[in-house]
Amino acid sequence: MRYYWKQILISTVLMLIIGVVLTLMERTYEIYLANAGFIPYESRRESQSILPYLYTGRKEIPPEQKLLAIIASKEVLREFIDSTGYRFHIIDKSPQKMKILSVKVKEIPPDSIYTVITNREDPYVEISSDVDGTVKLEFIPSEEAAMELYRDLEVKLMNIQEILGISQPVEGPSLGEENLKVVIFQLAERDPYIREIVKEFSRFLIRYNIREKTLKYQNSKRFISRQIQNYMDELDRLNYRIRIFKLKSTYMDTDKKNPAWVELLELERQKISIRTEIEFMKRWLKGEIEPQFIVSTDEDIKYKIQELYMLEDSLSTLEILYGKNSQQYRLLKEKLEKTRENFRDFIKKRIKNMEARLQFLNMKERNIKSLIGKSMEQEKEILTLQARKKAIEDILTLLSQRLEEIRIEEAEVVPDFKIMEVSMRRVIKGRHWKRNLLASILFALLFAISYILIAEYASNTIRTADEVFIKLGIPREKLYEIPYIEDEDEMPINILLKNMKEKLIQGSGALEAFRMIALREIINRNLRLTGATSSIQGEGKTFFLINLAAVLAMMRRRVVVLDGDLRKKNISELFDLKGRTGLSSIMDIESFDEIIHRVSDNLYIVPAGDRFVDPIAIFSSEKYDRLLQHLKENFDYVLVDIPPVLNVAETSVSIDKLEKVFFIIRALYTETGAVEKALAMLQDDKIEAYILNSVGITGGGYYGYYRYYRKYYYSRET
Secondary structure: OHHHHHHHHHHHHHHHHHHHHHHHHOOOEEEEEEEEEEEEOOOOOHHHHOOOOOOOOOOOOOHHHHHHHHHOOHHHHHHHHHHHOOOEEEEEEEOOOOOEEEEEEOOOOOOOEEEEEOOOOOOOEEEEEOOOOEEEEEEOOHHHHHHHHHHHOEEEEEEHHHHHOOOOOOOOOOOOOOOOEEEEEEEEEOOOOHHHHHHHHHHHHHHHHHHHHHHHHHHHHHHHHHHHHHHHHHHHHHHHHHHHHHHHOOOOHHHHHOHHHHHHHHHHHHHHHHHHHHHHHHHHHOOOOOHHHOOOOOHHHHHHHHHHHHHHHHHHHHHHHOOOOOHHHHHHHHHHHHHHHHHHHHHHHHHHHHHHHHHHHHHHHHHHHHHHOHHHHHHHHHHHHHHHHHHHHHHHHHHHHHHHHHHHHHHOOOOOEEEEEEEEEEEEEOOOHHHHHHHHHHHHHHHHHHHHHHHHHHOOEOOOHHHHHHHHOOOHHHEEEEEOOOOHHHOHHHHHHOOOHHHHHHOOHHHHHHHHHHHHHHHOOOOOEEEEEEOOOOOOHHHHHHHHHHHHHHOOOOEEEEEOOOOOOHHHHHOOOOOOOOHHHOOOOOOHHHHOEEEEOOEEEEOOOOOOOOHHHHHOOHHHHHHHHHHHHHOOEEEEEOOOOOOOOOHHHHHHOOOEEEEEEEOOOOEHHHHHHHHHOOOHHHEEEEEEEEEOOOOOOOHHHHHHHHHHHHHHHO
16 A cells, blocks of 8 residues: 555545635534532531540541532432423524523423513513523423433532642642642533523532431431430330339348459340340341441441441442443442452351350359359349449440530531632634544545555556466566665666676675576576567566666676667667667668677667668568677677567567567556466567566656666766
């Protein structure tokens, strides 16, 4: 495809021009971008110091993450739509250039299509605008409106320093935490009333946040109040039983000083505490309570509860930022499930250990009872009840303190964030330069690639040596490749004419290719009278012949090149011998030496001559046969430039006079059909070798070099 770079360039430029024209023809329009920013609102919480050792609880979710969770909730968006009535489309307005400043929905109209006169009172919808006019609204279902709002809402989480344009922390008074996050959401519309919608949505988010926090406190208070009431009832039953036992027994308060009774009392208190902890852990395993309500003195449990809630909060944030299908969300969810399962296993293990501890305490209690004796059973029962009473009183104290803490938090409830600003700006839209130019480039490349593929598929030209083998059936051992020569100084003819010995010593791919042909096909086979032909003009037979002659001359062989192409006279023109006496004058000359011209050491040229004669008359004459014999006697090798085979009559006559010929095929130029026709007109035993010329060419042609030879030779002569 590298040969078609011009087509790619032209198609790309053309498509870019078309893209620019189409972009300029696009209609522009203006839209209004309204956005609101929220920053965290950190409130002082004195209740945090009341009972810091009672419950670790869950770590507070960052305020910006709470806001993201609220905005991402479709239920919240639908509630906003239902409360404000913003579930309409503006399908028409008159005049068209009128700007709608605000829309207030008092009540949903009975018809889905409703027309409003602006700047007037209306029982359903009031609209204010810059000029008087009419607006036609279409009301849609709340769910559909909520989904549209969800799609149109653009939310960003930014650092406060990014908003303020501060790249690095500055010295002086601090503006707050360096990593303080700000949530910014934005809506776009073609009329400025979108600013009122954004402002109303901001207020709604504040109200929603306060309501949710209040509901959370109320649920916590109800749960703890029920627990307190249950334990109060249990405490009343214990007090009643203790009074009954004291009336029936001879138990004395002084007996409590007995060490055995004191130990029994402590054992009972421990058993009650263990049973209570086991009860709460089993209730959590059944899903009856949240982890934060597990009453335990184990610090590991408190730490694991905190870790569990931190993972849940992080998972909610990732769901908002990246979605449930993101890799970050899936990895963190797996970690959360694993942590939750590990915590469940830990609780089960803790229950087993506590039950084992309970069995140990029961065994120890039995041992103490055996020491005290059966006579003390009633006194022991009283001690048991008193121990249980003491444990319940401790639990009631803890629950009461927790309830008071929640009440203080509820009294101080404030939103987790506050509105930083509500702003609006006007933006011109319509001309999509990047999109159109990128589409133009892609289309141009697609068009160019399609063109190249079709051209390559439909092409009948020979490009590589493999195609010569496959399409023409030419034996590999009879085919030679001549590479395309980019540097003119690497051509054998230039090396000879300029006497560049360093180039001769260094060598090159082209020089070695001609050397191989000269050695194998000319010298080793002692091929003294040969020539070069091709199927059509322009395949490089003259280029091949003069460079082959130059290589033989550099090998200290006397070589003469006969310009037998009396129509084109390329060799004569290359060496500035076009007006000299040559082959066309052999009928009139007395000595053949008159038409032999020396151009370099060991290299001689017989030009085509300055007369216009019938080529067949020349090649079929006895004088031409004598000329060839004279050249063979006086030179080591005679090379004849023969016209192309197709459409030239004298070619077959000229070839019959030679021992062998080289058949030239030019890569990316010669068509397969032309070669097949030409070979059909030649005898196979006359062709010494096939030359695939111009292998690896990227552009241009060999005749560009002929002008260089002529220029060089002419300057040398003058």
